[in-house]
Every structure is written in C-alpha cells, then in structure tokens.
Amino acid sequence: MKFSPYKICFLNLTLLLLLVSGANAQPAAPLQVFTSVLPLKYFVERVGGQRVAVQVMVGPGRSPATYEPKPKQMAALSRARLYYRVGVPFESVWMKRIANLNPAMTIVDLRQGLELRPLEHHHHDAEEDHREVVLKNYKKVEEMDPHLWTNPNLVKQMAERIQATLTVADPAGAADYQAGAEAFIRDLDELDRTIRQQLLKVKERRFLVFHPSWGYFAEAYNLQQIAVEASGKEPGPRALAGIIEQAKANNISVMFVQQQFSRTTAATIARAINGRVVAIDPLAEDYLANMRRTADAFARSLDNSL
Structure with a gap:
C-alpha cells in the first residue's frame, strides 16, 4: 500500500508534534537538587514531584551540628542545579566550599524573608x-x-519560595510546580488546624x-x-x-x-x-x-x- 507524499508529510508532522508535546510534559532528566536536611528534601519533592531528583546532606540519625560531607556527596554536588539551605550548623563551615565546588549551582537560603528567633x-x-x-x-x-x-505556617512560605526557584530553573515545569505547591500548602493548612486543636x-x-x-x-x-x-x-x-x-x-x-x-x-x-x-x-x-x-x-x- 502506497502513501502519497502529502500523507507521509502529515504523518511525520503529527509524530513530531507528539514528541514535542511529550518533551514539554516532562523534562529529559529531572533537576538535580540537594538539601541540607531531610525535612527540606520532603518539601522539594512535594513541590517538584517527578521533575526533581533530590539528595540530602545530613541523612537519618546524623546530627547537623557535627556532620561532614562525604566525598560521594561532594562529587554529586558538582552536578547539582540547586541547593536549598536553612542555616543548620554544618553549613556555616562548609557552605563556602560547597559554593566554590559548583559555581553554576543556585544556592537558595529558605530563611530569607522569614522572621528568625x-x-x-x-x-x-x-x-x-x-x-x-x-x-x-x-x-x-x-x-x-x-x-x-x-512551624507549618513557615513551611508554607518555604513552599512558595521552592516553587518560585524551581520555576526559574525549569520554566517548562511551571504548572507542575504550582500544582505541587498548592497541594502541599493545603496539607500544611490541615496539619496546622489539627495541631492547634490538639494543643488548645x-x-x-x-x-x-x-x-x-x-x-x-x-x-x-x-x-x-x-x-x-x-x-x-x-x-x-x-x-x-x-x-x-x-x-x-x-x-x-x-x-x-x-x-x-x-x-x-x-x-x-x-x-x-x-x-x-x-x-x-x-x-x-x-x-x-x-x-x-x-x-x-x-x-x-x-x-x-x-
């Protein structure tokens, strides 16, 4: 069975549009992201979903006060696009070295704009x-x-900052990041109501x-x-x-x-x-x-x- 040149051209164009559409739906590779501690890892994953691959510096059972990065982590940091920090003790010693290791990596301080105590x-x-x-x-x-x-209410503000910075790094995922942040903030509102009622x-x-x-x-x-x-x-x-x-x-x-x-x-x-x-x-x-x-x-x- 022979197809006319016009039909062949139409099929090729349709296939190309499908491929472009699939590429827009999901990045070729997830954004490589690091966080200082496990709660931040959870926050970035909630906002970023499948568009991010998140690693954490201080793993389960470790103390941020005494932690020192491992060589494998330092190697992985050299390939990361974003690093989310929050001011835990080890960062005051290591942050400059981490930044020098990967000058192209964006370092986001999630304390920014929040009232510290x-x-x-x-x-x-x-x-x-x-x-x-x-x-x-x-x-x-x-x-x-x-x-x-x-404080879950401060986490809501962190989620908004995470959404904004992920969107800058990956504009094609803007809708996904907005949906992830909105769903996470709804969960945080429910958590806050539950705790407030418990402790009232x-x-x-x-x-x-x-x-x-x-x-x-x-x-x-x-x-x-x-x-x-x-x-x-x-x-x-x-x-x-x-x-x-x-x-x-x-x-x-x-x-x-x-x-x-x-x-x-x-x-x-x-x-x-x-x-x-x-x-x-x-x-x-x-x-x-x-x-x-x-x-x-x-x-x-x-x-x-x-």
Missing part, C-alpha cells in the same frame, strides 16, 4: 571559662534558630527538651520551650540543678529528646523529676506524619499524664 541558652555556671562566654556573645548574631520547619486546652504550656529544636513550634502554638543543651554544650552541675528545679516548679514530668543526641543527661533529669524520657525527631523525613506524632506526644505529656 534566637536559640535558647541555659544559664552559664559561674565557673564557666570567661573567654568562652565572650566568644559566644561575639557569635550571638549567628546563633539564630534554624529549625523553622517545625492542654494544662501545662511549658515543656522540657534536651536540644532547643522546637522553639518555632512552641511560638506557633502558644507553648514555652525550656532547653537543656545550647550551642552544642551541655549545662554544668549548677545550671543542671537550676533546670531540674525549674522543671519541678512547673510540674514537668517529661524530658523530650531526639535520637541525634546522647540521652545520658536527659535520663539524669528524668530521674530527678520523677519523670520519663520521650523521643521526638525534628529531622524526620516524613514531615506531615512526624509532626502529627510529635503533636500527639506533646498533647499527652502537657496534660501531665505519665
């Missing part, structure tokens, strides 16, 4: 070295709390935590965080005794910890207040489910139920 500090012991205190005071401007993602009528508004990771969460839901550790340093004996007295005075019976830090001091405090240790993790990747688990743990504990 300082990290809580325990009271220093009188015997603490004076030079160390002076050094801490000098660095105070750098010691802002990076755990913004513990709890008896006690103060909670004791080993590492000061939940300040933005506390601020969002009218709670008060009392932190044991600050700037990577545990309290001395006198400060520790003061924390225990403060916990007793406020009828606090739960010591919250996260898996990235030692539980030895936390267990000592829990015994002293006749309480218990409860693990919560601000660095978990399954953000929505983890925040619901955390809110549930706070709700039970702040009702003074052992």
Whole structure:
C-alpha cells in the first residue's frame, strides 16, 4: 500500500508534534537538587514531584551540628542545579566550599524573608571559662534558630519560595510546580488546624527538651520551650540543678529528646523529676506524619499524664 507524499508529510508532522508535546510534559532528566536536611528534601519533592531528583546532606540519625560531607556527596554536588539551605550548623563551615565546588549551582537560603528567633541558652555556671562566654556573645548574631520547619505556617512560605526557584530553573515545569505547591500548602493548612486543636486546652504550656529544636513550634502554638543543651554544650552541675528545679516548679514530668543526641543527661533529669524520657525527631523525613506524632506526644505529656 502506497502513501502519497502529502500523507507521509502529515504523518511525520503529527509524530513530531507528539514528541514535542511529550518533551514539554516532562523534562529529559529531572533537576538535580540537594538539601541540607531531610525535612527540606520532603518539601522539594512535594513541590517538584517527578521533575526533581533530590539528595540530602545530613541523612537519618546524623546530627547537623557535627556532620561532614562525604566525598560521594561532594562529587554529586558538582552536578547539582540547586541547593536549598536553612542555616543548620554544618553549613556555616562548609557552605563556602560547597559554593566554590559548583559555581553554576543556585544556592537558595529558605530563611530569607522569614522572621528568625534566637536559640535558647541555659544559664552559664559561674565557673564557666570567661573567654568562652565572650566568644559566644561575639557569635550571638549567628546563633539564630534554624529549625523553622517545625512551624507549618513557615513551611508554607518555604513552599512558595521552592516553587518560585524551581520555576526559574525549569520554566517548562511551571504548572507542575504550582500544582505541587498548592497541594502541599493545603496539607500544611490541615496539619496546622489539627495541631492547634490538639494543643488548645492542654494544662501545662511549658515543656522540657534536651536540644532547643522546637522553639518555632512552641511560638506557633502558644507553648514555652525550656532547653537543656545550647550551642552544642551541655549545662554544668549548677545550671543542671537550676533546670531540674525549674522543671519541678512547673510540674514537668517529661524530658523530650531526639535520637541525634546522647540521652545520658536527659535520663539524669528524668530521674530527678520523677519523670520519663520521650523521643521526638525534628529531622524526620516524613514531615506531615512526624509532626502529627510529635503533636500527639506533646498533647499527652502537657496534660501531665505519665
């Protein structure tokens, strides 16, 4: 069976249009993206969907305070298009080197435009070295709390920034990024309503935590965080005794910890207040489910139920 030249030309044009349409629907290869911590990885994947391939620097169980990038990660960073940071401690040491490794990579600071809060500090012991205190005071401007993602309303603003920056890097995916961000923000609104309802009528508004990771969460839901550790340093004996007295005075019976830090001091405090240790993790990747688990743990504990 013979086709006329016109029919052959029409079929070729149709095939070409189909190929172009498919190329517009999905990029030839996903955008290579890095994030500093797992919650940010989840955020970028929610907004970017299949158009992004996201790797994370600080993996499960690792601490951003002590983390050092691996050679394989540094090699992968040299091929990345975007890096999303949030000011966790290892970045202050490594960010310049990461930027120099791949000058073409866009570094997006998700703190930009958000109101930051300082990290809580325990009271220093009188015997603490004076030079160390002076050094801490000098660095105070750098010691802002990076755990913004513990407030779902701040995450909504992060999602909008992620959408905007992905769209600049991949304009063909603009509609996909908008749809991803809108769906994610709807989930965040629902999460915020759920947590707010859970914590609305709890008896006690103060909670004791080993590492000061939940300040933005506390601020969002009218709670008060009392932190044991600050700037990577545990309290001395006198400060520790003061924390225990403060916990007793406020009828606090739960010591919250996260898996990235030692539980030895936390267990000592829990015994002293006749309480218990409860693990919560601000660095978990399954953000929505983890925040619901955390809110549930706070709700039970702040009702003074052992």
